[in-house]
Amino acid sequence: MRASLFITCLNDLFCTHVGESVVRILRRLDVAIDFPSAQTCCGQPLLNSGYPSDARKLAQRFIEIFESSEYIVTPSGSCALAVKHDYLNLFANDIEWRARAEKIAARTYEFTSFLVNVLGVNDLNATFNARATYHDSCHLNRGLGVHDEPRELLKHVRGLELVEMEHSETCCGFGGSFAIRYPGISTAMLDDKLTWIQNTGAQVLVVGDAGCAMHLAGALARREPKIRVMHVAQILDEGTRV
Amino acid sequence: MSIPVTFVDRADAAIKNPQLQRTLEAATTKYVGHRASAFARLGAEGERLRDRGKEIRANTLAHLDQYLETLARNVEKNGGVVHWAKDAAEAREIIIRLARERNVKLVAKAKSMVGEEIEINHALEAAGITPVETDLGEYIVQLAHERPSHIIAPIFHKSKEQVAELFSREFGRQVEPDIPTLVKLARATLREKFLQAEMGFSGVNFAIAETGTIAIVTNEGNGRMCTSVPRIHVALMGLEKVVPTWDEFAVLLGLLPRSGTGQQISVYTTMISGPKRTNDPDGPEEFHLVILDNGRTKLLSGELREALQCIRCGACLNICPVYGQIGGHAYGWVYPGPIGSLLTPSYAGLREYADLPHASSLCGACRDVCPVRIDIPRMLVALRTQEVKQGARPFIEDAIFKLTAFVLGNSVLYSLASKFGHFAQLPFARRGRLPSLPLMGRWTQARDFPIVQAKTFHERWKDLNREGHKEREEKK
Amino acid sequence: MREWQPLAELAGNYDALADIFERELVAVNGFMHRVESDDEARARMLDLVHDAKIVGVSESARPFGVEAALMNANIALASSRAELEKADAGISGGLCAIAETGTLVVTSGFGEARLVSLLPPKHIALVRAQQFVPNVMTALRVVREKFGDNFPANVTFITGPSRTADIELSLSIGVHGPGELHVIMIK
Numbered sequence: 030m031r032a033s034l035f036i037t038c039l040n041d042l043f044c045t046h047v048g049e050s051v052v053r054i055l056r057r058l059d060v061a062i063d064f065p066s067a068q069t070c071c072g073q074p075l076l077n078s079g080y081p082s083d084a085r086k087l088a089q090r091f092i093e094i095f096e097s098s099e100y101i102v103t104p105s106g107s108c109a110l111a112v113k114h115d116y117l118n119l120f121a122n123d124i125e126w127r128a129r130a131e132k133i134a135a136r137t138y139e140f141t142s143f144l145v146n147v148l149g150v151n152d153l154n155a156t157f158n159a160r161a162t163y164h165d166s167c168h169l170n171r172g173l174g175v176h177d178e179p180r181e182l183l184k185h186v187r188g189l190e191l192v193e194m195e196h197s198e199t200c201c202g203f204g205g206s207f208a209i210r211y212p213g214i215s216t217a218m219l220d221d222k223l224t225w226i227q228n229t230g231a232q233v234l235v236v237g238d239a240g241c242a243m244h245l246a247g248a249l250a251r252r253e254p255k256i257r258v259m260h261v262a263q264i265l266d267e268g269t270r271v
Numbered sequence: 272m273s274i275p276v277t278f279v280d281r282a283d284a285a286i287k288n289p290q291l292q293r294t295l296e297a298a299t300t301k302y303v304g305h306r307a308s309a310f311a312r313l314g315a316e317g318e319r320l321r322d323r324g325k326e327i328r329a330n331t332l333a334h335l336d337q338y339l340e341t342l343a344r345n346v347e348k349n350g351g352v353v354h355w356a357k358d359a360a361e362a363r364e365i366i367i368r369l370a371r372e373r374n375v376k377l378v379a380k381a382k383s384m385v386g387e388e389i390e391i392n393h394a395l396e397a398a399g400i401t402p403v404e405t406d407l408g409e410y411i412v413q414l415a416h417e418r419p420s421h422i423i424a425p426i427f428h429k430s431k432e433q434v435a436e437l438f439s440r441e442f443g444r445q446v447e448p449d450i451p452t453l454v455k456l457a458r459a460t461l462r463e464k465f466l467q468a469e470m471g472f473s474g475v476n477f478a479i480a481e482t483g484t485i486a487i488v489t490n491e492g493n494g495r496m497c498t499s500v501p502r503i504h505v506a507l508m509g510l511e512k513v514v515p516t517w518d519e520f521a522v523l524l525g526l527l528p529r530s531g532t533g534q535q536i537s538v539y540t541t542m543i544s545g546p547k548r549t550n551d552p553d554g555p556e557e558f559h560l561v562i563l564d565n566g567r568t569k570l571l572s573g574e575l576r577e578a579l580q581c582i583r584c585g586a587c588l589n590i591c592p593v594y595g596q597i598g599g600h601a602y603g604w605v606y607p608g609p610i611g612s613l614l615t616p617s618y619a620g621l622r623e624y625a626d627l628p629h630a631s632s633l634c635g636a637c638r639d640v641c642p643v644r645i646d647i648p649r650m651l652v653a654l655r656t657q658e659v660k661q662g663a664r665p666f667i668e669d670a671i672f673k674l675t676a677f678v679l680g681n682s683v684l685y686s687l688a689s690k691f692g693h694f695a696q697l698p699f700a701r702r703g704r705l706p707s708l709p710l711m712g713r714w715t716q717a718r719d720f721p722i723v724q725a726k727t728f729h730e731r732w733k734d735l736n737r738e739g740h741k742e743r744e745e746k747k
Numbered sequence: 748m749r750e751w752q753p754l755a756e757l758a759g760n761y762d763a764l765a766d767i768f769e770r771e772l773v774a775v776n777g778f779m780h781r782v783e784s785d786d787e788a789r790a791r792m793l794d795l796v797h798d799a800k801i802v803g804v805s806e807s808a809r810p811f812g813v814e815a816a817l818m819n820a821n822i823a824l825a826s827s828r829a830e831l832e833k834a835d836a837g838i839s840g841g842l843c844a845i846a847e848t849g850t851l852v853v854t855s856g857f858g859e860a861r862l863v864s865l866l867p868p869k870h871i872a873l874v875r876a877q878q879f880v881p882n883v884m885t886a887l888r889v890v891r892e893k894f895g896d897n898f899p900a901n902v903t904f905i906t907g908p909s910r911t912a913d914i915e916l917s918l919s920i921g922v923h924g925p926g927e928l929h930v931i932m933i934k
Contacts, residue, residue: 038679041728042689043721048728052735056742064732070679075672077633079655079664083676090680167634200592204632211630212713213283217596218632219717247718250704294915301916320751349898407922408913424913431915454911454919461923466832482891482898492865492909492924499861499901517891521884522751536848536883538775539924540904547900552860553828554900 030148031061033098035091035112035137037105038070039239047239050266051104051140057269058148062102065094073111074205076119085119092116092129100147101137104260106169107238109139114172139169139237141178141261151181155268158188162231164222164245165198166238179237179261186268192229196221203244219248227253234258274600278626281601291428295598298427302589305533306640313529324526325644327519328580331511332571338480338513339562345483349545351558358565359389365561366391366472366505367398373503373557375400375469379461381487381497382406382425383474384583385509385563387418387605388618391472402472403464405493407457414441420599421588421607428598461493471497471555475508476583477523478560481516484544485560488527488537495541504543504555510562511579523582526642530584566618574653578613580643587637587647593630602627609637609647616654622663628654692723753847754881764846764879765932771849775907776920777928788873788931789816792838795871795929799835801825805863807840807853811873811933828862837863837925838871842902843889844930847882850906851930854890856899864905870925872905875933 032055036048055062072087091112095101103109113134120126144150163183169175176198183191202208202218222245226234234249234256236242246258275281285291310317331338343353356362370378378395380386380402392413395402404413408425412418414437419425426434435448438456446456465471473494475485485506487494498504514520528534547554570579588594588608599607603624604615612627633648641647658664678684699705705720714720757763769779782788788811796802796817803825804814817824825831839859842852851872855861864870880886883904890902909924920926 036728042692042723045724045726045728045731049731049735052739056739062739066729066732067682069682069685072679075676075679077652077655078672079652079657079659080672080676081656083673087676087679167632167636171635171639198636200632200634200636202592202632204634207629207632209711209713211279211282212716213279213286214593214596214630215632216717217286218592221592243721244718247704247714247720250719251706298916316751316753323751349900405923406913407911411913424916426913427916429914431917434914450914450917450919453914454922458922465923484898484902490909491911491922493922495861495865495903496923499865517887518750518884521882521887524883525751535771536850536904536906538906538909540906542902542904543900544898544902545900548856548897550858551855551900552858553862554855 030059030100031063031098032100032102032143033095034062034064035068035071035095035101035103035108036064037103037108037239039243040104043243044239044260047104047260047262050260050262051102053266054153054262054269055102057153058144058150060148065098067094071108071111073107073115076111076115078206081119088116088119088130089126092126092133095133096129098136100143101133102140102143103137104140104262105238106139106166106173106175107240109137110168110172112137139173139175141182141237142173142175145178145181152185153182153265153269155185155265156187157264157268159233160190160192160229160231161233161235161264162192162194162226162229163197163235164194164201164226164241166236166241167200169237170198179235182261182265183235186264189264192231194225194229196225201241201245203240205240208244219244223248223252226256232256233264235261235264237261278601278603278630281603282597282630285597285601290430291598294427295595298421298424299589299595302424302532302585306530306586306589309529309533309535320522320525321642321644323522324642325580327514327522328582328643331513331515332576332579335510335513335571338515339510342478342480342483342513343562345480346545346560347483349483349558351483351545351560354559354561356561356563356565362389362507362561362563362565363391363394366507367394367400369503369505369559370395370400370470371398373469375503377464377468378402378470378472379465379468379497379501380404380409381471381473381489381494382409383472383507384605385474385507386472388565389507389563391507403461403468405461405464405497406489407454407491410457410461411437414438418600418605421585465493465496465500468501470503470505471501473497473504473506475506475512476527477514477520478508478512479514479517479520479542482544484542486520486524487541487543488524488539489541490538492539495539498541498543499554502555503557503559504546505559505561506543507561507563510564510567527582527584530586530640530642570617575613575617575650577645578610578617578650580645581610582643584642586640586642590636590640592634592636593632610645613647613650613654621654621657621661625658625663628658686727686729689723689727693725696722750884752882752884755885757846758881758885761876761879764881765876767846768844768849768879771847772907772930775849776910777849777907777930780929780931781934782931783934785811785933788933789813791931792816792871792873793820795869796822796836801830801834803831803834803837803860803863803867805837805839805860806858808838808873811840813838813873831862831866834867836869836871837865837867838873839864841872841874841878842893843878843880843886844874845881845883845886845904846879848906850883850886850904852886852890853903853905854894854899855901856894856897861901861903864903865924868921868925869927869929870905871929871931873931873933
C-alpha cells in the first residue's frame with residue numbers, strides 16, 4: 030500500500046515531531062510513504078477569512094501535487110476537512126476542477142481514520158503508561174464525524190488510562206484567526222477547557238489538530254507544565270519503539 | 272452603567288462580570304440539557320423531524336410570495352386587515368396610525384422580537400401612547416430600560432434581588448426579593464393592564480396560510496390575554512414566518528419548544544384566525560396583521576437565504592461557546608448568538624457590525640442543534656467574504672492575508688519564509704518556547720507561542736527517509 | 748416523512764390514550780380526575796369549587812349539566828365580564844384532548860367564551876374519553892373537520908397551568924393564565 034503524507038503548514042513549521050511519528054507508524058504498518066515536497070498549505074485559513082479566490086488557487090496547487098497519490102494521509106482534521114469538503118464547494122461552478130476535487134477528497138484521510146477505517150487496524154501493540162484525556166477538535170469531530178477512531182486506537186494502548194473530560198466536544202477557542210482577533214473570548218473558552226482537562230487528573234492531553242494543540246499547549250506551558258500535549262501518532266510511536 | 276461602544280469592549284466586559292458568567296452558565300447548561308433530553312426521547316424520529324422541518328422551511332422560502340398571498344387573502348376572509356410594511360419606519364407608522372385612529376392610550380404587549388426590531392415602544396411613547404410589556408421577563412426588561420439578553424429567557428442575567436429593586440422603585444415601596452412574591456405582584460399589576468388596554472400587540476411564531484391563522488407560543492398566558500381581552504389586536508410578523516399548511520405547522524410546532532426549552536409543547540399555543548365572529552361572546556373586534564420586510568426579501572435572493580429559515584427557538588444561542596462567554600447584550604442588537612451574527616449585519620449593516628461574522632471559531636455546534644438544520648458557519652464565512660470584497664477590513668489585515676496567500680503559493684518563498692521566521696524569533700525563544708513575541712501580544716498575553724523549528728518537516732524528511740531505508744534493511 | 752403522527756396506532760384506544768394523557772398532564776403540574784359518569788363528574792367539580800363564590804361556565808360545559816349543580820350548591824354563575832374578572836374558577840368543556848402532550852384543545856365559536864378558561868385562577872375542564880386523540884396533527888384535523896369553512900377566531904392548546912422560569916430560571920406556577928388546571932375525564 031502506498032500513501033502520500035500531507036504534513037500541513039502548522040505541523041511542518043511547529044510540530045515536526047507529529048509528522049515524524051506519523052511516518053514511523055505508517056512504515057511500521059507497511060505503508061510505503063512518500064512526501065511530495067512542493068506542498069505548502071491547504072488554503073483553509075484563507076477561505077475562512079474571506080479570501081475564496083486565493084484559497085481556490087492553493088486548492089488547485091494541492092490537487093495538482095497530490096493527484097497521482099493512491100491515498101493522502103494528514104495528521105490534522107482541519108486540513109482533511111478542507112480537502113474533503115471545502116474544496117468541493119470552492120469548485121462548485123467548475124465541472125473539471127470539481128471532478129478532480131472529488132477524486133482527491135475520496136482519497137484523503139485524517140491519520141486515525143486512515144488507520145482504523147482503511148488499514149483496519151486498532152491495536153499496534155503499543156505500551157504507554159499514563160492517564161490521558163482526549164480533546165475532540167471541532168473540524169475532526171463535527172466536520173468529519175471522526176470521534177470513535179482516536180479513542181479506539183488509544184483504548185488498545187497498554188498502560189494508558191483514557192479518561193473522558195467533561196465537554197470534550199466543546200470548542201477550545203482556537204478557531205484560527207479568531208484567537209488573534211478576539212483574544213478575550215478565545216482565552217475565556219481556553220480557560221474553561223483547561224479546567225475540564227485539569228479535572229481529569231490526566232498527565233497527557235491528546236489532541237489531533239495542530240491549531241488546537243498550539244493553543245492548548247501554549248497555555249498549559251504556563252499553567253500546568255506537567256501535562257504533556259501529544260498527537261495520537263506520537264503516543265503510538267513512543268509506545269511501539271523498541 | 273454605560274454600555275461600551277465596541278463589540279470587543281462589550282464582550283470583554285461580559286467576560287469580566289462574575290454574575291453574568293454564573294447565570295450564563297446556569298441558563299445555557301439547563302437549556303442544552305433539556306433540549307438533549309427532549310430529542311433523546313424522540314430518538315431517530317427527532318432527526319427525521321429536523322429533516323422535514325428544513326424541507327418545509329426551504330420550500331416555503333422558495334414560494335414565499337405565493338404563500339404570503341394566500342395568507343393575506345385568508346386573513347381578510349376571516350375579517351382581519353393585512354398591512355404590508357417595507358421597513359421599520361413604515362411598520363411603526365402603520366401601528367401608530369391604527370392606535371391614534373382608535374384612541375388607544377394603553378397597549379398590552381406580548382413578547383415580540385420583531386417588535387424590538389422596529390423599536391415600536393419608543394415610537395408609541397413618543398406618540399403619547401403607553402406600551403406595557405406583559406411577558407414577565409420583558410416587563411422587567413422594560414422597567415430596567417434594557418434589551419432582552421436572550422431570545423427566550425430575556426432576564427436570566429438578573430438576580431431576584433435586582434428584580435426586587437426594580438419593583439421597589441416602580442411601586443414606591445419595599446418589595447421582598449422572594450420569587451413567588453415578585454411573580455404575584457407582577458401578575459396583579461399586569462392583569463390590570465390587560466383589562467384596561469384598548470390594544471393588544473403580539474408577534475407571530477407561525478402564520479398558517481391555509482386558513483389565515485397566526486400561532487403564538489407562550490407559557491405564561493399573557494399571549495392569550497393580549498389577543499383576547501383588548502378590543503383591537505395588532506400582530507406583527509416578519510414575512511418569512513409563513514407556513515403553508517396545518518400539517519406543516521404541526522411539524523414546526525413539534526420542533527420549536529423542544530429545541531428552545533426542551534418542552535414537548537408550550538403551555539399555550541394560541542391560534543388566531545381574525546377578529547371575533549358575530550356570535551362570539553368575547554374576543555377582539557378588530558384584527559390587524561402587519562407583515563414586515565425590513566431587509567428580508569434582500570436576503571431571499573442571496574447566499575444568506577437559509578438564515579430566513581430560522582424559527583427563533585434559541586437553541587444555537589444555548590450551545591454556542593462564544594455566546595456562553597459573552598451573553599446576548601454583547602451582540603449589540605435585537606438578535607444575539609449565532610443566528611444574530613447573520614441577521615444583525617444583514618438587517619442593521621455589515622460595516623456597523625463587522626465584528627459579528629468574525630467573532631466565531633466556526634466550531635459548528637449551532638448547526639448541530641438547529642431544528643431546521645441551518646448551516647450557520649457557511650454563511651458566517653460568506654459574510655466574511657463580503658466584508659473583504661467591500662473593503663470593510665483594516666488595510667493591514669488585508670495586506671497580511673494577501674501576502675500569506677502569495678508566499679503559500681510558492682515552495683521557494685514558503686521555505687524562505689520559514690527560515691526567516693526561525694531566525695527572527697530566535698532572540699525571543701526561552702527553553703524552546705516563545706513567551707512573548709513582537710506583534711503577537713494578543714496571543715502571548717495568555718499562552719506561549721511555539722517556535723518555528725530549526726528544521727521544518729520538509730527538511731526532516733531527508734533524515735526520515737534515511738531512517739526508513741535503514742529500518743527496511745534491518746527487517747530483511 | 749410526510750406526516751408526523753406519534754402514537755397514531757393508539758387512535759380509538761381511549762384507555763391507553765387517557766393513561767398517556769394523564770402522565771403528560773401530571774408532568775406539567777396539571778390534575779387529572781377519572782370518573783365513571785356525568786353525575787360523578789358534577790360531584791367532582793363541586794368538590795373542586797366548594798369554596799368558590801362566583802364561577803364562570805362556558806357553552807362547552809353546558810352539556811355536562813354543571814350550571815344546575817352549581818346553582819344548587821349556591822355558587823353564583825358569572826353573567827358579565829366584570830363578574831368573570833372576579834370569578835374563582837372557570838369551567839369549560841373542550842373540543843378534544845391530545846394524549847401525546849397532555850393538551851386540552853378549546854375553541855371559540857358556537858357561543859364559547861374564551862375568557863372562561865383564561866381569567867379565573869382555576870380552570871376545570873370536562874371531557875369524555877372519546878374525545879382523546881393521539882397527537883397534534885390529528886387534533887388539528889379534528890378542528891378543521893368540525894368547523895369546515897367557518898374557521899373559529901380562536902383555537903387554543905392548553906397544556907397545564909401557566910408557568911414562568913424568567914426569574915433566576917426558577918419555576919413559578921400560575922402567572923397570567925390559571926395557576927391550576929383540572930381535567931375531569933368521563934369514561
